[in-house]
Amino acid sequence: EAGVAQSPRYKIIEKRQSVAFWCNPISGHATLYWYQQILGQGPKLLIQFQNNGVVDDSQLPKDRFSAERLKGVDSTLKIQPAKLEDSAVYLCASVSGQGFFSGNTIYFGEGSWLTVV
């Protein structure tokens, strides 16, 4: 079974520039997450999709971050304009099943490392 694919793996941009990350979840996984992980901290949930609908985006800084999941498969996360504090790893994850659940394994991609200078 192919894992969660993310690209690019590394990106360096200047502040105020824009960047986009792409995620291809495991085939058939209805739920997709984007997490932000700042160095030395745990992953923070940015947005959660169920198919192509947003379930939770309460911690997404909507003035600069946007995400979409067209057709309920691939997803992109965009930052525009970037700030220095956006330097982090952006992790995409997916899990099978829909709705209220009790315990399917969440699979993570290797992450996209962003450095804003």
Place this chain on the structure above:
Amino acid sequence: SQQGEEDPQALSIQEGENATMNCSYKTSINNLQWYRQNSGRGLVHLILIRSNEREKHSGRLRVTLDTSKKSSSLLITASRAADTASYFCALNSGGYQKVTFGIGTKLQVIP
């Protein structure tokens, strides 16, 4: 939304020793999962324990859950240098498979 609090934040042990790390939380959960993250890599699922379970084993891993104390522990027995990584507890609470992570325990196993 709640997140777990791991303790200790850092742990250094000799190879062959056991490593224990704890996770505490505040409100009820559906299940609790432990993940490992090697430096520069994504998270790898280790083990899941449901709210109605008290203990689970997987190889050298043993996880306990005490819902009355709202805490879980992860025990790695006979540690190896390859176990050096950060370990996170992840809480599933509420609906729609929402999962939140703690700040992690950084484990160093010295050969």
